[in-house]
Amino acid sequence: MPDSPYYDLNEIEPRVCQLAAEVLGLKLDEVLPESRLIEDLHVDSLCMVELFMTVEEEFDIEIPNKPTNPFAKSVFTRNPFRIRDLAEVVYLQQESCCPQRSGWRRQVVARSSGPELTFTQLSGRFQTSYPVPDPLLxxxxxxxxxxxxxxxxxxxxxxxxxxxxxxxxxxxxxxxxxxxxxxxxxxxxxxxxxxxxxxxTAHCRFLNSIHSFEKQWRDWFLLEETDDRIAQMQIELTGNLWRPLAGTEWMPMVLVSxxxxxxxxxxxxxxxxxxxxxxxxxxxxxxxxxxxxxxxxxxxxxxxxxxxxxxxxxxxxxxxxxxxxxxxxxxxxxxxxxxxxxxxxxxxxxxxxxxxxxxxxxxxxxxxxxxxxxxxxxxxxxxxxxxxxxxxxxxxxxxxxxxxxxxxxxxxxxxxxxxxxxxx
Incomplete structure (x- = not known):
C-alpha cells in the first residue's frame, strides 16, 4: 500500500477542475472535465507551468516533462489535451513524489539582463513589392x-x-x-x-509594411477578448499604425503563432x-x-x-x-x-x-x-x-x-x- 493517500479518479477530477480555475482566474463552472486546456481555457506555457506545479504540490506527485511511463505518455500525447486527461495523469503518477526541480522550484536566479549591443532592428515601414526577383537582401x-x-x-x-x-x-x-x-x-x-x-519593433514594421487584415492578424497574434493574455499583448494599433507598447520596444515579439x-x-x-x-x-x-x-x-x-x-x-x-x-x-x-x-x-x-x-x-x-x-x-x-x-x-x-x-x-x-x- 502507498504511504500517501491513494486517490480515486472520481476524487481527482473535480479537484483538478478547482485547481485549474484558481490558477487561471476562472469561475469554477467555466472549467469542466472535458475542457480543452489550449482551445477552451487558453493555457500557454506559463499557465501550464503554474498549473502543473500546483497539481504536483496538491497531490504530491511528479508530472515529468516527458513521461517514461507508457500509460501516462499515451495520455499526455492526446490531442486535444483536456482537464480529464490531466486528472488521469495525476491518477497514473500516484506513488511518485513532488520533485525539487533544478532551477525551477527555487528563488529566481537566472539573469534577465546583461551587456547589450546596439539595437539595430528598424521601426517604420519598408516600401517594396513582392515577390522581388534576385533582390539584394x-x-x-x-x-x-x-x-x-x-x-x-x-x-x-x-x-x-x-x-x-x-x-x-x-x-x-x-x-x-x-x-x-x-x-x-x-x-x-x-x-x-x-x-x-x-x-x-521589427514585427510592427512588418505589419505596417504590408496590406494585411484582421483575418491574418487573428491567425498571427490577435487574441479573443475573453483571453486573459491580452494583458500581456505587447503591440497596439494606433490609427492605422501598429506600435510597441512603451517599455517593450526591445523585447522579443511573443504571443505569435x-x-x-x-x-x-x-x-x-x-x-x-x-x-x-x-x-x-x-x-x-x-x-x-x-x-x-x-x-x-x-x-x-x-x-x-x-x-x-x-x-x-x-x-x-x-x-x-x-x-x-x-x-x-x-x-x-x-x-x-x-x-x-x-x-x-x-x-x-x-x-x-x-x-x-x-x-x-x-x-x-x-x-x-x-x-x-x-x-x-x-x-x-x-x-x-x-x-x-x-x-x-x-x-x-x-x-x-x-x-x-x-x-x-x-x-x-x-x-x-x-x-x-x-x-x-
Whole structure:
C-alpha cells in the first residue's frame, strides 16, 4: 500500500477542475472535465507551468516533462489535451513524489539582463513589392570574429553566415529525452541566421509594411477578448499604425503563432507572405537551430545557478504580468550566446522552427538527409531553445518539443534564416 493517500479518479477530477480555475482566474463552472486546456481555457506555457506545479504540490506527485511511463505518455500525447486527461495523469503518477526541480522550484536566479549591443532592428515601414526577383537582401558589416556578419535591409536585423559542413545532432546525455536520439551527423549547407530574436519593433514594421487584415492578424497574434493574455499583448494599433507598447520596444515579439512567424520570415526575405500557412518559409530547421545553438547552454551546479549566462527560471508562481513586466531580456542583450555569436540561443524565449515535430524523427532515414527537415505533417510545429518561464534543462540545444501552428505563448517567439546566395 502507498504511504500517501491513494486517490480515486472520481476524487481527482473535480479537484483538478478547482485547481485549474484558481490558477487561471476562472469561475469554477467555466472549467469542466472535458475542457480543452489550449482551445477552451487558453493555457500557454506559463499557465501550464503554474498549473502543473500546483497539481504536483496538491497531490504530491511528479508530472515529468516527458513521461517514461507508457500509460501516462499515451495520455499526455492526446490531442486535444483536456482537464480529464490531466486528472488521469495525476491518477497514473500516484506513488511518485513532488520533485525539487533544478532551477525551477527555487528563488529566481537566472539573469534577465546583461551587456547589450546596439539595437539595430528598424521601426517604420519598408516600401517594396513582392515577390522581388534576385533582390539584394543584405549589406556586409565588419565582423570581430571569423563568422561573416550582414545586416538585412528589410528590418535591420544583424545576421551571421554559418559555415556548412558535417554537423553532429542529438544527445545521449543522461538527461536527454528519447526524441533527442540517436546522435547522428548530417551535412548542412552554409546559411544565414538572425543574431537575435525578432523584436516587437521589427514585427510592427512588418505589419505596417504590408496590406494585411484582421483575418491574418487573428491567425498571427490577435487574441479573443475573453483571453486573459491580452494583458500581456505587447503591440497596439494606433490609427492605422501598429506600435510597441512603451517599455517593450526591445523585447522579443511573443504571443505569435507559427503562421505569424512564418509570414514574417517570408516578408523579410521578400517572398510572398500570403503563403504563411504553407511549408515554404525561412524559419530555422531543427538541424540549423541545433547547430547554431552550440555553446549557448551552460550547465552549472544547483548552488551556482546565479552564474547562468542565459535567461531561464524567471517565473515566480502567482505573479501577474503586464506587457512590459514579463521577465524577458532585450533581444540585443548578450545572453545565451552561442559559439557563433548569436544571442538567446539558450533561454529567454522559445523559438519556432520550420519542421513538423515528430518524436521519432531523428530515428528516420529523412533525418540523415543533406539539410534535413521534417516535411511530413503531424499537426505540431517544432520549437527550440527554452525560455524565461521554464527550468534550465529545457534550454539545452538538443531539447525538442512542439505546438500546434496556431498556438501562441508568452514565452514563444522566433528568428529567421536566409539563403547564403547573392551576398555582397
Amino acid at each position: 543584405y549589406e556586409r558589416l565588419e565582423a570581430e570574429t571569423d563568422v561573416p556578419l550582414f545586416r538585412r535591409f528589410s528590418d535591420g536585423m544583424r545576421c551571421f553566415q554559418l559555415p556548412g559542413g558535417q554537423v553532429t545532432l542529438g544527445s545521449q546525455a543522461p538527461i536527454a529525452q528519447a526524441d533527442e536520439g540517436p546522435v547522428h551527423s548530417v551535412e548542412l549547407d552554409s546559411f544565414l541566421i538572425d543574431a537575435e530574436p525578432v523584436s516587437t 507559427w503562421w505569424g512567424a512564418n509570414a514574417y520570415s517570408l516578408w523579410t526575405n521578400r517572398w510572398d507572405w500570403h503563403f504563411y500557412q504553407s511549408h515554404a518559409g525561412f524559419l530555422p530547421t531543427e538541424a540549423q537551430w541545433e547547430y547554431a545553438a552550440q555553446g549557448a547552454y551552460q550547465e552549472v551546479a544547483n548552488d551556482e545557478t546565479e552564474a547562468l549566462s542565459y535567461v531561464a527560471a524567471q517565473h515566480e508562481p502567482g505573479t501577474t504580468y503586464v506587457a512590459d513586466s514579463m521577465r524577458m531580456a532585450p533581444v540585443h542583450a548578450l545572453l545565451g550566446v552561442s559559439k557563433f555569436g548569436l544571442h538567446h540561443m539558450a533561454g529567454n524565449v522559445w523559438q519556432w522552427c520550420r519542421d513538423w515535430y515528430a518524436e521519432d524523427f531523428y530515428q528516420t532515414p529523412a533525418a540523415q538527409d543533406r539539410n534535413p527537415v521534417n516535411t511530413q505533417p503531424t499537426g505540431i510545429r517544432s520549437e527550440r531553445g527554452g525560455s524565461w518561464v521554464g527550468p534550465t534543462e529545457l534550454c539545452r540545444p538538443s531539447y525538442r518539443r512542439g505546438r500546434e501552428p496556431w498556438a501562441r505563448g508568452r514565452c514563444l517567439g522566433f528568428r529567421c534564416v536566409g539563403q547564403a546566395t547573392n551576398l555582397p
